[in-house]
Amino acid sequence: MSRVYNFSAGPSMLPVEVLERAQKEMLDQGGSGQSVMEMSHRSKEYQAIIDNAEAKLRKIMEIPDNYKVLFLQGGASTQFAMVPLNFGSKNKKADYVTTGQWSKKAKAEAARYIEVNEVASSADKTFSYIPKLDKSMFSPDADYVHITYNNTIYGTRYTKIPDTGSVPIVTDMSSMILSEVVDVSKFGMIYAGAQKNMGPAGVTVAIVRDDLIGNALDITPTMLNYATHADNGSMFNTPPTYAIYICGLVYEWIEKMGGVSVMQKINEEKAAMFYDYLDNSSMFKGTVVPEDRSLMNAPFVTGDADLDAKFIAEAKAAGFVNLKGHRSVGGMRASIYNAMPVEGVKALIEFMKKFETDNK
Numbered sequence: 001m002s003r004v005y006n007f008s009a010g011p012s013m014l015p016v017e018v019l020e021r022a023q024k025e026m027l028d029q030g031g032s033g034q035s036v037m038e039m040s041h042r043s044k045e046y047q048a049i050i051d052n053a054e055a056k057l058r059k060i061m062e063i064p065d066n067y068k069v070l071f072l073q074g075g076a077s078t079q080f081a082m083v084p085l086n087f088g089s090k091n092k093k094a095d096y097v098t099t100g101q102w103s104k105k106a107k108a109e110a111a112r113y114i115e116v117n118e119v120a121s122s123a124d125k126t127f128s129y130i131p132k133l134d135k136s137m138f139s140p141d142a143d144y145v146h147i148t149y150n151n152t153i154y155g156t157r158y159t160k161i162p163d164t165g166s167v168p169i170v171t172d173m174s175s176m177i178l179s180e181v182v183d184v185s186k187f188g189m190i191y192a193g194a195q196k197n198m199g200p201a202g203v204t205v206a207i208v209r210d211d212l213i214g215n216a217l218d219i220t221p222t223m224l225n226y227a228t229h230a231d232n233g234s235m236f237n238t239p240p241t242y243a244i245y246i247c248g249l250v251y252e253w254i255e256k257m258g259g260v261s262v263m264q265k266i267n268e269e270k271a272a273m274f275y276d277y278l279d280n281s282s283m284f285k286g287t288v289v290p291e292d293r294s295l296m297n298a299p300f301v302t303g304d305a306d307l308d309a310k311f312i313a314e315a316k317a318a319g320f321v322n323l324k325g326h327r328s329v330g331g332m333r334a335s336i337y338n339a340m341p342v343e344g345v346k347a348l349i350e351f352m353k354k355f356e357t358d359n360k
């Protein structure tokens, strides 16, 4: 069996070491005689697994003690509703920055429950940049500000945290969590679906500052209230047990690699290599302004839809899969998350160079 280089935006590659360990532990988890999948979530064995996952995440992200770590279901998309329901009860209004499809969806969902103000948008240039933001643009009486830290589809990312004064920032980090060092204390809340850079689909991690929990709107369903999950150690009901276990293994892998700062260095190296190549290519071009380029998702085009399709097909045949851009954008996109080795990016660049020569 040979493994492909998978450039999917999500679900995406996982480290081979993690998959091998899961394989080894599949039938007998730690001498329990069962798979993690078969365990009661109320068992001592499983409690140790979820406790370990939380402890490792706290360690590698340096999460302060006044933040809860919650393992939730419903994907990042459910957070689009949970955020306004839980944080929008004071003034019933929030500021949103629109930088792509996911932030648009987050804003639309919030508008079902509270008043939403669009602070800025990069829709005018197909979301190819991050709008310049300064404190005067934000509403001092907003209950929170929502930003999408890395825009998976368009390939942009924030390089600095906006100054919103005392208004807490809520951020969707689905496609960049654990890819670079983040100062958690600068945020009211961070959420991320696991399937981009953390583990399998099925679990969403929410990191929530204590004081923001417990003020949900009255209409909030029990399962959508952060307090429900915070008060019950993410075990109000059956959590996505296996997905949490794999996340724990990924956190351990990152710790062994040297931590998030080491991942960041490797990610910067991979991204620099890829963008340098794009900038010097006469066939392929990046679609994002250089200063806002994502470390994780790199969209690119040839400018010719037929040539794009030929490239995607030939790349797939050569073992470079899922390079097709998002259906709303077209072209190509290489998602190069933590689990994508440097060699994978190097091999892709070599393949692209050869494609260029062959298709001159």
Ligand SMILES: *Cc1c(COP(=O)(O)O)cnc(C)c1O
Pocket (backbone or CB within 6 Å): 010, 074, 075, 076, 077, 078, 102, 148, 150, 151, 152, 172, 173, 174, 175, 193, 194, 196
């Ligand atoms: C993938 C993605 C989502 C949606 O995640 P689901 O878990 O499928 O709901 C939301 N936000 C961002 C930034 C994403 O990349």
